[in-house]
Amino acid sequence: MSNNHTPRRGVLLIVASPSGAGKTSLCRRLMADHGGLELSISMTTRPIRPGEVDGRDYNFVSHEEFQRLVDQDAFLEWADVHGQRYGSPRGPIDRALAEGRDVLFDIDWQGAAQVAEKCPEDAVRVFILPPSLEELRRRLITRSQDAPEVIERRIKNAKGEIEHCDVFDYVFVNDDFDRSYAELAHIYHAERSRRFRNLWVADYKAALLREVV
Ligand SMILES: Nc1nc2c(ncn2[C@@H]2O[C@H](COP(=O)(O)OP(=O)(O)O)[C@@H](O)[C@H]2O)c(=O)[nH]1
Numbered sequence: 001m002s003n004n005h006t007p008r009r010g011v012l013l014i015v016a017s018p019s020g021a022g023k024t025s026l027c028r029r030l031m032a033d034h035g036g037l038e039l040s041i042s043m044t045t046r047p048i049r050p051g052e053v054d055g056r057d058y059n060f061v062s063h064e065e066f067q068r069l070v071d072q073d074a075f076l077e078w079a080d081v082h083g084q085r086y087g088s089p090r091g092p093i094d095r096a097l098a099e100g101r102d103v104l105f106d107i108d109w110q111g112a113a114q115v116a117e118k119c120p121e122d123a124v125r126v127f128i129l130p131p132s133l134e135e136l137r138r139r140l141i142t143r144s145q146d147a148p149e150v151i152e153r154r155i156k157n158a159k160g161e162i163e164h165c166d167v168f169d170y171v172f173v174n175d176d177f178d179r180s181y182a183e184l185a186h187i188y189h190a191e192r193s194r195r196f197r198n199l200w201v202a203d204y205k206a207a208l209l210r211e212v213v
């Protein structure tokens with residue numbers, strides 16, 4: 001990353017897509033390549049999948065525990081998705097924003113809308129489209145982590161999710177993975193570089209103007 005000056009105002013980078021379009025894979029790679037980017041670990045009531053780790057991929061909670069957190073206003077946003085509940089806990093996000101750090105969200109369009117409404121300056125919304133619904137089905141089947149009826153439900157929901165891509169800041173098709181990853185990384189880098197996020201510029205500029213040459 002070319003620009004490590006502080007203080008900064010953090011980016012809330014939101015990546016959404018229909019299930020199977022590839023957002024988790026793209027987000028994992030973005031996290032791996034950017035040490036300063038923090039993943040918002042969601043709470044969910046959905047069952048844990050093989051290979052997932054509680055506390056790393058999600059915090060898996062009961063419906064009762066989720067409702068208790070809703071009642072306590074513990075989520076920046078939450079939504080019902082594919083018959084389960086998902087939410088982004090406020091605490092880590094508030095701390096990251098206060099410290100000028102960037103947060104990555106893998107959440108659905110409903111959550112994206114809520115974060116954008118609550119944090120209009122900070123939220124950047126990216127929507128990832130699949131090459132086709134047929135390819136979406138192929139990816140979900142190949143991933144082989146959901147029961148056939150769960151996969152069918154997700155494919156049925158895909159069109160409803162794609163309908164909402166119009167309000168996103170950036171939209172691209174995840175066909176070739178490396179090309180798509182480069183696109184996501186470029187978006188993140190460009191958003192980090194926006195002047196209003198780089199609060200250090202005013203002092204830096206003043207120092208340059210004081211320089212005697
Ligand atoms: N609103 C909201 N959506 C979430 C959250 N966490 C995950 N999701 C979304 O819920 C949907 C289902 O996620 P998941 O069960 O992991 O399935 P996947 O999309 O196939 O990986 C995806 O669209 C996620 O982006 C959250 O905290 N809030």
Ligand SMILES: Nc1ncnc2c1ncn2[C@@H]1O[C@H](COP(=O)(O)OP(=O)(O)O)[C@@H](O)[C@H]1O
Binds near residue numbers: 143174
């Ligand atoms: N560009 C791509 N081309 C082919 N397969 C992909 C591509 N991107 C992701 N996949 C695969 O598709 C499946 C779904 O990807 P995943 O990242 O889990 O999607 P999502 O989080 O959107 O549900 C995974 O098996 C993943 O390895």
